[in-house]
Amino acid sequence: MIQVKKGFASDNNSGVHPGILKAMEDANHGHVVGYGNDIYTQKAISIFKEKFGNETEVFFVFNGTGANVLALSTVTHSFNSVICAETAHIQEDECGAPEKFTGCKLLPVETLNGKITPEAIQHHLKGFGFEHHSQPRVISISQVTEMGTVYQPEEINALANLAHKNNMLLHIDGARIANAAVALNLDFKAFTKDCGVDILSFGGTKNGMMMGEAVLFFNSELTSLTKYIRKQSMQLYSKMRFVGAQFIAYFENDLWKETATHANKMAKLLESEIAKFPEIKITQPVNANGIFAIVPRKIIGPLQERFFFYIWNDTAPEVRWMTSFDTTEEDIFEFTALIKELINK
Numbered sequence: 001m002i003q004v005k006k007g008f009a010s011d012n013n014s015g016v017h018p019g020i021l022k023a024m025e026d027a028n029h030g031h032v033v034g035y036g037n038d039i040y041t042q043k044a045i046s047i048f049k050e051k052f053g054n055e056t057e058v059f060f061v062f063n064g065t066g067a068n069v070l071a072l073s074t075v076t077h078s079f080n081s082v083i084c085a086e087t088a089h090i091q092e093d094e095c096g097a098p099e100k101f102t103g104c105k106l107l108p109v110e111t112l113n114g115k116i117t118p119e120a121i122q123h124h125l126k127g128f129g130f131e132h133h134s135q136p137r138v139i140s141i142s143q144v145t146e147m148g149t150v151y152q153p154e155e156i157n158a159l160a161n162l163a164h165k166n167n168m169l170l171h172i173d174g175a176r177i178a179n180a181a182v183a184l185n186l187d188f189k190a191f192t193k194d195c196g197v198d199i200l201s202f203g204g205t206k207n208g209m210m211m212g213e214a215v216l217f218f219n220s221e222l223t224s225l226t227k228y229i230r231k232q233s234m235q236l237y238s239k240m241r242f243v244g245a246q247f248i249a250y251f252e253n254d255l256w257k258e259t260a261t262h263a264n265k266m267a268k269l270l271e272s273e274i275a276k277f278p279e280i281k282i283t284q285p286v287n288a289n290g291i292f293a294i295v296p297r298k299i300i301g302p303l304q305e306r307f308f309f310y311i312w313n314d315t316a317p318e319v320r321w322m323t324s325f326d327t328t329e330e331d332i333f334e335f336t337a338l339i340k341e342l343i344n345k
């Protein structure tokens, strides 16, 4: 077997939780109808409806970028604009896919911690009804944010109210929605739909699944064209049962909670160990499973050789460390022991 070392680059660098793999294997028998009309997909949809309300419309896709693109393209025309944080995945890390598929202009907002506020986006709320200006249609936020911070329900509610006041919609990129749920100690619905969120990209890959995300629309009037958009944007998986089977296992016995709780706990442990080094400055609150820190430049290269991770901002230099469902206490202690050795060298 090829041995691959663990690192702190991203929670998607981890493998698949054994419970998820087993569910896929269990689903690997016989024939079922393709493209979602199968018992696994239908059961997974019914679980989402139980959690979010019966009127929720659920569309499974392959990946997070696909989920965001499907969410946005369902509710926009090419003359619309989408307001998001400058650090948002849709702005920074999707190779322009949201712009390409929606034709929309993205309006990035500077933030200190990845969170946008009603005040910070006010200057983009203009030009409504004016044909020379792109028409703001969606506010898109990430929960957990790309800076590892978590929106409180009232912050989400304030953005939803502002969006609706302007005939706009609020979308959440929930690639790490499970990490946010355990950080807030709330069920998913309490800080999404109940706060006025209209569309949620619900991720699982970062938290132990192999692949597959769900796009949830809380207003079924929005979705009359979504199935066509999903197919045309190549996100309709023919062997859909394997996405359904993963989500069933993910929710069974609250597996999602176990894995996200563990990842967040490991981030807290890493934070407390890192706090012992006066040479390192943690730059963001550690709300979930990401840590951002300014570190002595000399340790980065040798540290990355043993534990891979990304440099976030080379000027500082600031790095990002992510923990995962399979990070162990030993991984953290080995990592911090090496940091100590490198600092003292």
Ligand SMILES: Cc1ncc(COP(=O)(O)O)c(C=O)c1O
Pocket: 063, 064, 065, 066, 089, 142, 145, 146, 173, 175, 176, 205
């Ligand atoms: C905030 C956020 N959104 C979405 C994604 C999903 O992207 P992908 O298309 O790689 O599954 C990621 C993955 O890094 C992410 O961090």
